[in-house]
Amino acid sequence: MADIDALTSSAYAHALEVIASVEPRIADATRAELADQRSSLKLIASENYASPAVLLTMGTWFSDKYAEGTVGHRFYAGCQNVDTVEALAAEHARELFGAEYAYVQPHSGIDANLVAFWSILAHRVEGPWLEKAAAKNVNDLTEADWEALRKELGNQRLLGMSLDAGGHLTHGFRPNISGKMFHQQQYGTNPETGLLDYDALLAKAREFKPLVLVAGYSAYPRRVNFAKMREIADEVGATLMVDMAHFAGLVAGKVFTGEENPVPYADIVTSTTHKSLRGPRGGLVLATGELAPSVDRGCPMVLGGPMSHVMAAKAVAFAEARTEDFQAYAHRVAENAQTLAEGFLKRGAKLVTGGTDNHLVLLDVTSFGLTGRQAESALLDAGVVTNRNSVPADPNGAWYTSGIRLGTPALTTRGFGAEEFDRVAELMVEVLRNTTPGTTKAGTPSQASYVLADGVADRVRAASAEMLDKHPLYPGIDLS
Structure with missing residues (x-):
């Protein structure tokens, strides 16, 4: 391990020297x-290390290669090594994940969701429409046919979790774009408990009859x-799509099993590859064999x-995620969230x-008399990196x-356990108890400005540093 640490440190030190020779400000x-990352308490749920x-793998000459298409079927020559990588x-x-099919080309989670949406539309709408139009393929369509098909594709229904209930922009x-592509409605959570109400969701799905039901x-x-989500989708004839971008690491690490594992129940599953998976920033689509041909058309679709x-x-x-070490890590993530x-x-x-x-906790800061923006900013002053987020209603x-x-x-990932998270x-x-709302220039209450009591930020940074020093980030890398 010491040899690996020395090699890693040397690799980054030399890489930054090369970068600095061209643009030193980027190296700086x-x-x-x-x-900054070493000295901060990073608590953003969508970030990891x-x-x-993984980081070194991204900095290679594979960046120089075009490879539209799929494995063995590229639109550019000389892609044999890319085929190896993608395969x-x-x-x-x-x-x-125990999936029938995996598509690893999406650049991000939104890209993965777009691939999924259009794969479902191609499979559920375009394919049957072409058969009805007696067309062998899209090249047989007239302009009038295209206009009719566009209306079909643009008039489908999607039911997803609302943003304030915990859903995502792309739902x-x-x-x-997801809200513009589809005739959409959203489901929320029980106003008393904040929990998903599957009976209410079923009633809404029966009324709306979506083509796509998005979970996650x-x-x-x-x-x-997800077994209940599958039942709801089946009852109304919807395709079940699950966006597991946030909790993919808990699925991979066998924290979510049985009915809490979406892969056996969903028609199509999307994810990012960073967040709880600890990979590079990117997207992923998993699908059944039935949907695989449509997903495989992600490029050029x-x-x-x-x-x-x-x-x-x-x-x-x-x-890395297929190891026992990763499974142990994933279980610690969930245990630490409880703590x-x-x-x-x-x-x-x-x-x-x-x-x-x-793996996540949603803190309602109104009990401190603050908005999320005020709380986020005050915490950042104290070296605690979070992000503000809506709560239901x-x-x-x-x-x-x-x-x-x-x-x-x-x-x-840094090694924090129960004692540190408490x-x-x-x-x-x-920090939050010692933060008060500020006022606007006109003297009215502000939703953005705040006042953090003197000395609090320094005290919290000092206490955080004690914990962070015990669990150094990338300890094998010395750039001094």
């Missing part, structure tokens, strides 16, 4: 970013019963040239749904918000 910013092996990444993903939020979340701190260097890094990350939630509750803080049973809207979303994957909750409550 890179060093500064590592320093990829291994040096390995897909193989690892299939084995990791039918109006300003997002970005800020819902509970597990989902939605995507352009795949990022071969990122697909290579995905293969490395998936290989963090309990730490807030025993100090009188308010949590959406009253706790968590996944949020009175402050999606910009200022009433909540702070927290996640345990990143600090768990201390994190204590420090955060100290």
Whole structure:
């Protein structure tokens, strides 16, 4: 291990020297970013720390290669090595998640969702329409045919979780392309408990009859019963799509099993490859064999040239996730989230749904008299990196918000355990209790400005540093 650490440190030191020879400000910013991440309590639920092996894999000459198409069927010559990379990444993903098919080309989670949406539309709408039109393929269509098909494709129904209930922008939020592609409605959570109400969801699905039912979340701190989601989709004839971008690592790590594992129940599953999976920034689609041919048309249907260097890094990350070490890590992520939630509750803080049973905690900061934006900013002053987030029926809207979303994957990667996460909750409550809302220039209450009491930020940073020093980030890398 010492030899590996020395090699890793040397690799990054020399890489930054090369970068600095062209644009030293980029090298300086890179060093500064590592320093900032090392000295901060990173609690953003969608962030993590990829291994040096994953990070180094992205910085290769695979970045120089165009490779539109699929394995063995490219629109560019000389893609034999890209074929190897993509095939390995897909193989690892299939084995990791127990999926029939894996598509590793999407550049991001939104790209993965677009591939999924259009694959469903191609399979459920375009294919049957072509048969009805007695056309062998799209090249047989007249302009009038195309106009009719466009109306068919643009008039389908999608039912997804609302943003304030914990859903994602791409689940039918109006300003997002998903809200413009589909005739959409959204389902929420029980107003008393904040939990999914499957009976209410079934009633809404029966009334709306969507073509696509989207399950999954970005800020819902509970597990989902995907067997029930499957039953609802089947009853109304919908395709069940699951976006597991946030909790993919808990599926891979066997924390979510049985009816809480979406892969056996969904027609199509999308994910990012960073977040709880600890891979490179990118997207992933898993699908049944029936949908695989449509998904395989992601390029040119939605995507352009795949990022071969990122697909290579995905293969490395998936290989890491297939180990017992990763399974142990995933279980610690969930255990640490429980500890963090309990730490807030025993100090009188308010949590959406009253706790968590996944990797994230949603803190309602209105009990501190703050907006999410004020709380986020005050915490950042104290070296605690979070992101503001809506809560159900949020009175402050999606910009200022009433909540702070927290996640345990990143600090768990650093080695934080129960004692540290309880201390994190204590420090955060100290900051929030010592923060008061500011006023606008006109003297009216502000949703953005705040006043943090003197000395609090320094005290919290000092206490955080003690924990962070015990669990150094990338300890084998010395850029001094």
